[in-house]
Amino acid sequence: MSKVHLRFATDILRRFGEELNPNPDQGILELVKNAYDADARNCSIELTGAGAPGGTITVSDDGDGMEGGDIEDGWLVLGRSPKITTERTRLGRIPAGNKGLGRLAALRMGKTASLITYPRNDPQREYQLAIDWVKFDAADVVEDVTLNLLSRSRSHQLHHGSVITISDVSIPLTRTDVKRLARGILLLADPFGDDESGFHPVLKAPEFKDLELLVKAKYFNDAEFHLRVDVDANGHASAVITDYRGQALFSADHKELSSDSSYQCPPAEFDLWVFILDNTAFSARPTSIEEVKRWLREFGGVHLYINGLRVAPYGNPGNDWLDMNLQRVKHPELRPGTNTSIGRFSVTDLDDILRQKTDRSGVVENEAFNELKRAAQDALRWMARERLRAREIKRTKERTEAPKDVEQAKENLEKTVNSLPARSRNKVKKQLEQYEQVREKETQVLRKEVQLYRTLGTAGITASVFAHESRNPIRLIISNAKLLIKRAKDGLFKKKDATALEQPLERVLRQGQTLQSFTNLTLTLIDHEKRRVGKVEVHERVREVLKAFDSLANERKVEVVANYAAGNPYFRGSDAAFESILTNLIVNSLKAFEVIPPGPRTISISTELVGETVILRVSDNGPGIKGISVRNIWLPGETTYPNGTGLGLTIVQDSVRDLGGSVEVIPKGALGGAEFVIEIPILGA
Amino acid sequence: MALVLSGTNIQRVGVVDDSEDTRDTISDELQDAHVEPRAFDGPFGTLNELIDTVVAGVDAVICDHHLTPRNYAPCTGAEAVANWYANHFPAVLVTRWEKAEVDGIRPFRRNIPSLIPSDEANPDAIVKGLEICIEEFNGRFIPPRKPWANMFRVEEVDESAKPVQVYVVIPGWQSDEVIRLLLDLFPEPLRGHVKPEERFFAVMNLGAQTQEDLYFNDIEYRGK
C-alpha cells in the first residue's frame, strides 16, 4: 500500500481568490482587519498607482506582528480561521477578520506579494516572505512551489508590526472599489481618533483624495447639528449648537440649561453630533444615508472619556446611559437617539472623583457621576426645546412668506405668458385665469379649515375647563333635587315651609344657569357664521365674550374690568379668531388665580387706538408668569398646570398672526400679574 | 341631636367648601339627616386660620379638596384635613378623583382616612367617614388603611414629565401593578437615589384596594 495525498491544482488559488471575493476592496479590507485583530493602533493603507495596471498596494501596521510559527501555521494556511470570535484580543477587541481566503484574494491581486513582520514577542527578530505568483502559474499543483521564510535578527527593537506589499497589481481599483474600502475602514476606526487604545487607519490614495479625506474626517460633516457643552471647574455649564458649517445657531448659559444650582462634578466637555437620517437630506451629498446609518450603528451613542481614556461600556452598541432612546421614542422629531447621533463626553478628573468599578464594567455611580449625567441630560433637553422653537419659527415664517412667494411666481408666469406669440398667449391666459379661480377656491377652503380647527382647539380647551367646572353644578343640581324629593316626602310642601323649598330651588336655578352659560360659550365658538371672514367689531366682540364669562367670573369671585377706547375699531377677519384670543387669555387668568391666596382678583381688558392699529391689553393681578421662560410660553405643549394642555397660548399666537397682528407678554404687568399686549391692524374706527 | 361615633360626641359638623351653594347644599342634607351643620363662609387668609376657626367652632368637618379657585383659602383640602387629623380632629375629604388630585393628595394620604367622591358626599357617607377617622385616632384601622413597614422598588423614572414622575412596584402589595408617584413625594435628600431598580422602605397601607388609596410615609433609603 502506498500513501498518496489529495492535491490542489494551482489554478484553485486564483479561482478561490476571485470567486469568494468578487470585489478587490474586500481583500484589502481583510488585510486591514488582520491589522485590527493584531491590536495595531495605526495602520496605513497606501494605494500607489492602483487606479491603473501595475500599481502597488501596501498595508502596514504597528500591531503585534508574527513569529515564524504564526506565519507557517496561520498566515499561510488558507481557509482556516484561527480566531474564535468570542475570544477578545489583548486590547479587548472583538476579532473582525474572516477566513484566510480574503487575504488570499488580496495577495493574489498582484504579480508578487511580500510580507515583512516584526513580532512584538520577539523584539530582536524579523521575518520576510515573498510570494511570486508567476511560479504558481507555472507549477501543476500548489505543493510544488516552495516559499522561503527568511528569519533575521534586527537592531531597532521597539518597533513591531507587519508590512504587506502587493506589487504589479493586474486589475486596477475603481473609484467604487476604493469607496467601499474607505467605508469598511471607517467601520473599524476609532470615531474620534483620539483614543490611545483605538484603531487609527489612514488611507493614502493620491488618486482618490476625497476618499482619503473621508477616512480622516469620518461622517461628522454629515451631522445636522453639533451640540457642545462645557462644564467649568465651578460646575457652571454653557452650551452652543452649531450647524454643519460650524455656524452657531443657539447658545445657552448655565441658568438656561439647569434649573438648579451648579453641577457637583469635575470639569467636562460634551460634544454631540446629531444626524437627520432622511433620504431627501442625503440625496445631494456624496455620502449615502446607508453608510452613515451603518457607521452610527457601530459607533452611535455617547462615549465617555476620563482624562483622555475611553471608559467602557458607555457608548458601546446597546448602551444608552443617557436614556436618549427613551426620549427619542417620546419626541422622535426633536430628540436624538443612539442610532442618530454620536457623542464624546470628556471629563478632566484630576482628583479621581470618578472611580472605575473594580470589574472594569464602568464608573461607580456616585453623586459626581450622576451630576455629569444630569448636565448632559439637561443639555439634551435644552437642545430639544430650541429645536422645537426653531420648528415653530419655521412654521410661522413659511406661513407669512408663502403669499410673497406666490406673488413672485405669478409675476414670473405673467412675464412668460406675455412673451408668447399673441394667439397662444390669449389661450394660455384664459386657461390660467380658470386655474387661478379654482386655486383661489381651494385656498379659501383650506383657510376655512384651518380656522375651523383653530376654533375647535379653543372650543376644546374651553370645553375641558367647563367640563371640569360643570361637575360641581351637576352634582349640586342632583343633590338639591334629592333633597327636595326627600323634603316633599317628609311633607314639607304641605307645611308651606317656604325657605326649606325656596333655597334648594334657587340653588338648582343658579347652577343650571351657570351650566347654560358654559354651554353657550363653548357652542358660540364653533358657530360657523363666526368663522366667516368679514368685518369684526372689536368692542362688540369683547363685550360678547365678557358676557359669556360673566357667570364663571362671578362664581370665582373675579372682577372683570373693561375699558374701551373712544370709537368703534374694526378690521377684516373672523369673529372666531378674535374670540379665540380673548377666550384663551381669560381662561389663562382664571387658572392663574387658582394658585394664589384669597384676596381681590381682577382681570382688566382695555382697548387703545394707535394709528392704524388697535391695542388690546389683557392683564390680571395673578402671580404673573413664573416657572417657565417667557420665550417658552408660546410653545405647544408647554404648561405649568398639572391639567393644562399647553395649547392655549399657541392658539393665541397663531390667531393673532392670522389677523396680521402681533402679541407680546409682560410677565409682571400693570396689575402685578401677566399682561398680554395684542396689536391688530384695523380698517377704521 | 348629637352623634356618638365610637364614643366621641359629635354635636356639630363643619362644612368647608369654596362654593357657597355646595356648602349650603351639604348643610341642608346634614340638617335633614339630623346632624347639626355649620357652613364656613371664609375667606381664610392662611391654612392655620382655617384650621383654628373650624376646630373652635365645630366637632368634626367635611372639607372639599378644591379651596383655591373661588377665592376661599390658600391651601388644598388635603392639606387641611391632614392637619386636622394630626390634631385628632375628625375630618373627611371630598374629591373629584382626578389624576392631578391624586398626586396632590398622596403626600397627605396617611392622614386622610376618609375620602369621598363628590357625587357620593351624602350624610351617610360623611358619618361613616368620620367614624373611620375617629377609630384611627383610637389606633383601630380598617384593613385598607392599616400601615405596614415594607419595601418598594423603582421601575422607571420619567424625567421628561412635568413634574417628574416615578413608577414604582410594591412586591408585598401587587407585584405586577405599577404605581405612578411624583418625585416630590420623596424627601429631598433621597431624590438622587430615585432610579430604576433602587429599593426604598416606607410605611404603606398594604391592604389598599386601589393604587390611588396607597400612602407612602417615612420613606427611607437603605442603600443597595
Add this chain to the structure above:
Amino acid sequence: MPPTESTLSIIDVGHGNCAVLVDTNGVVVIDTGPGTALLEFLEQEGIERIDVVLISHADQDHIKGLVALIASQKYEVDVIRINSDALKESKLWDDLLFTLNKAFFEGAVQFNTSLTVADSGGFDRGEVHIEILAPDLYIAGRGPGSTDRDGRPLTSNSISAVIRLVKGQTPIAVLTGDLDEVGLDNLISNNLNCTAPVLVFPHHGGKPGSADMATFTKKLVDLIQPQTVIFSLRRGGNNNPQPEIVRTVRENLPDVRIACTQLSKRCAAALPTNQPIHLAAKYAQGRQSNRCCAGTFVINLSEAARPLLPVMQAHADFISANAETALCQTPLNAGHP
C-alpha cells in the same frame, strides 16, 4: 417565652395558602399567602420570631407574601426554604434577596432553594415531625420545564411540596400547595404513607391543570384518606371550589367534612348580613367583611383529641343559615347531569 400549647392554624388568607405551626420549640410557617394576612395573623398572635418558612412552590403568588414578611423587617427568621429556583431570573427574586439584605449575607438566615423529601425532619421545632412527601429528588432535580420519568412535562405545580405533619405516631394534616396530577402520580409511585385526618386540597379547589378533575380528586383522597378536606380560597375571583371536585370528594368519602376558608359564590349568592359567631378566635382575612365560611382553622395539638376549630356543628349551622346552594350539603344525586 415558649408557647404553652402547640397549635396548627390554617389561615384564611383569601386566594392562597398559609399555615402556621406554633410548636413547643418554635414557629414554622408553611406558605405565606398573598397580601397582609400572614402579617396580621402574626401581629395578632404576638409572634415576632419565625424559625422556619417553607414555600411549597415558586409561584409569584406564594413568594409575594414572603417578600412582604421579610420587607417588614419586623420578624426574626432563621431558615427559609423555597422549593424550586425557577424564579431566579425574576425581579421578585431580586426583591426577596434585597429584603433579606444583610441578614442573609451575614449568614443569619439560612436560605436555600430546595425543599424535597430529603429534608424530612430537618425543620422539626418541637413535638411535630415535619415530613416532606414530595417532590422527590428526581423530579425536583429535573425541575419545572423538564419532564418526569414518564416524559410528562413538569410545571412548578408538579413539583409543589407536599408536607405532612405528624405528632408522635399520629398524622395531623397534609398540606399540598398547588400539586397537579403529574406531581400526584409521582408522589403515589413512591409508596409513602401519606394518610392524614386533614387534607388541605391543592390549588384552592381549582382545576388541577389539564387533568380530569374527578380522576385527580379520587386518586388524591384515596391516598390521603382524610376526614376533613379544606379548600383555602377567596370568595369571587376564580370561583372555586370546582363542584366536580367537591362532588368527587363526597362520593368517595361519605362521612367527610368539607370546609372552605371563605364562602364561595357558588354556595351563596349574597353575603351574610350578620357578623359571624362560629369562627375560631384567630385572624381570618374574610372576617371583617363577613366573607368567611369556616375562616381560619385551628387544631390544638396539645389536647389529646386534637379538636379542629371551628367546630363542625356551629359551622354547619352557619352554612344552613347562609349558604342556600352549599356544594358541601346539596344531595349528591341532584344538581349534576
